[in-house]
Ligand code: IDP
């Protein structure tokens with residue numbers, strides 16, 4: 001699939017890194033196909049991260065993701081899901097490769113600057129979570 005979902009997380013928008021992250025992703029070869037800014041409600045964040053509901057960090061993750069504005073984006077590139085995961089780096093910025101978004105901009109394993117879908121199925125679900133079909137350019 002040629003589309004994936006990225007979310008610039010509240011740590012990065014608060015820290016003034018959103019523009020740099022978008023520029024980084026465009027330079028890496030992604031086209032931004034849809035974009036918005038919102039502060040997620042608790043219900044939205046719990047629903048988005050539902051697969052992690054049993055994890056010990058779930059409540060903290062939901063509190064973080066609702067703490068300020070985030071910027072979901074539908075991105076287009078060949079092999080978009082795998083390409084975005086490479087560009088964002090490991091979950092923990094201390095373990096993320098040099099030059100990745102998380103290595104450059106993340107604060108911690110939780111406050112890690114950016115989300116990227118982890119499969120084509122999740123990319124479809126996650127793009128649909130934030131964008132109506134007619135918002136996506138064809
Ligand atoms: P990913 O974002 O690299 O795919 P996931 O395991 O799907 O990582 O976790 C979702 C999000 O939950 C992470 O991006 C991070 O914000 C948070 N998270 C993951 N593991 C931990 C942890 O061990 N402590 C605190 N927060 C975590």
Ligand code: MG
Pocket residue numbers: 118
């Ligand atoms: Mg994940």
